[in-house]
Amino acid sequence: MKHHHWGYVFIAPWLIGFLVFTAGPMLTSLFLSFQVYDLHRMDYVGVENYRRLLTVDPIFWKSLRVTMLYAVFSVPLGVAGSLALAVLLNQKVAGQYLFRTMFYMPSLVPAVASALVWQWLFNTDNGALNQFLGWFGFPAVAWLQNEHWTLPAFVLMSLWGIGGARMVIFLAGLQGVPDSLMEAATLDGASPWRRFRNVTLPLLSPVLFFNLVMGCIGAIQIFTSAYVMTGGGPNNASRFYALYLFQTAFEQFKIGKASAMAWILFVILLAITAIQFYGSRRWVYYERSSS
């Protein structure tokens, strides 16, 4: 065997895994998106699945709208929250490691368990959230029963994750900001806010960008909490895209339609990510050593 063939041998497990478990199913789903397929009968229908989704199916548009609204609110709030928390936990105070552990812990709770806890918190009559609001004279809100309040409830719940992996990445980024720059800014008389705004934030912008991209992809794929807490209700107010896709594929067994939905989601995510990358040229600063 030639020397360079060993390279292929070593990457073969990954390559085979990718072809069998990722590329294969992706291409199959592309093929299926042009069929009516219920695991039994398969009929070619051309672009009918796409046409019906885009022009006839009202739940498709509702689920897309609900998902986008969720992403628009939860991603900026979540990223800002994680950044703020990371800045606080980067302060050299007593018990720093304890605080970091405490704030990270909620993200270790399994998604299903946390959804059940939040179901309790959102309970109209006995939930902690309404009791808290009641102290300030606010009326009880039917968070998960009133279709106008369901989306805000899910956005609120998404903030549960601000202390998770995103915060850890910010924390790592903050620790990479050179002390010399901060000292120079301090000597120049920059206030803490100016130091954060003009030194920390530009140096942190690649991390911020990464978290924004990943946050958007994650938010658009929201599934578990809605599946456990509302099943998509009330009146489709929390029928997020991934949930609708799952229900179409594995509850109604409309595999062709679900495959078309998956490809539409892929294109949407690709477009959003491309726009983010294009926009990042204006505000993301990559430090490069000058030679």
Added chain:
Amino acid sequence: MRAGRLAGWIGLAAAVFTAGCDAPPADGKIEIRYMAWGTPQQLALEKQFCEEFSRKQGRVRVKFIQVPSSAYLNKMILMLASRTAPDVMRVDHYNFPSLVAKDYFYRLDDLVAADKSYRKTDYFPVTIEEGLYQGDLYGLNVLFGAPVIYYNKDLLRAAGLEEPYALWKRGEWTWDTYLRYAKAMTTKDAKGKPRTFGATVTAFPFQCAVIYAFGGEIMKDGRVCLAEGKAAEAMRFLYELRFVHKAEPNASQAANSLFSFDGGKIGMNIDWMGVTPRLREVAKFDWDVCPLPMKPGGTAMVKGNQLVMSAESKHPKEAWEFMKFMTGRETEEKLYVQMRRCFPTRKDVAYSPEYLRSGDQPPHHLDAFVYEVEHGRTLPITSRWSEWNTEFSSGIEPLFNGTTADVDGTLREAERRANATLAVQEGL
């Protein structure tokens, strides 16, 4: 040479992957596979049945495959689609029409005709009716039953009320009385917070039991008609029970089992006969059962599961023997008389003194079960039941969540959405 080596590797891989698949048992017995889901107690009993059948048959062995209920449907569909389904399996009747239409199941008529020991007349006609598809028999009914009213006798006593069963026996058990009872058993604490509720009727399709009892229809000429006539009247009754009379917990009060019948905080609960073994285990209060009140023209609602044979079964005769055994007198006596799970499909078991005899534990009024089945009607479940049901249930959520009080308008819109779903070609 290279090609030969490659073929060798492929052959080895195929042998490794398929090892154990369909291998004949070493003892030369015929093995048939049976797949089901259920409660741990029921599955333990079914395992015993499999062992007993294997012992009696001698030359046949039943391999029992237990699957959690949450994963059952998907697993079964994938097995059927990949032609690896077990010889015999249980199918929830909600899924039976869509699967039987795909020719997944063995047509049983020839086996029935050739078998003198099996008589359809031994069974309640409605149980046979459910297993038919285009006039042919594909399923034997098991775990059959109807919703009944479970009532908390402690709460009745506290409210100074007579048992509903006694009223029913005298012909005085009406929906007006039901409402009066529900209101009387709804109590509040000193701060005005609910302590107990008089009744609960869980979501659609349980509401169908009330619709049938009111004399309403669910579908007419292939269209959903739940916004019309008696069906709409029943839905209005249920809405008012919750939001006008406040005698039923709303969605948030019922969430997380804050107010549940099992917890002793509900006076009357409409539920399947099959929950009896669980209640016997968990209820820390005195309880019993009675039929739902019935308006003129009203009926009860019945539904079962189907015991079906895979069309791919290599041992249809043996599988048929097993299906017969699972719906035979001996088995039904153990499952329905001793364990009180659901209702017998065999008339001789249902009318036997053993079944009707009141034991140490509730329910004591077994004639209530018999009455419901005798007056029972099946649900119009077709291959598109779940599709339109999802849409209809979603449409009536604003009504039963209390975000609208427009009963007629909400029902009409939900009905329109359900019928719009049915108007689309199946599968799209």
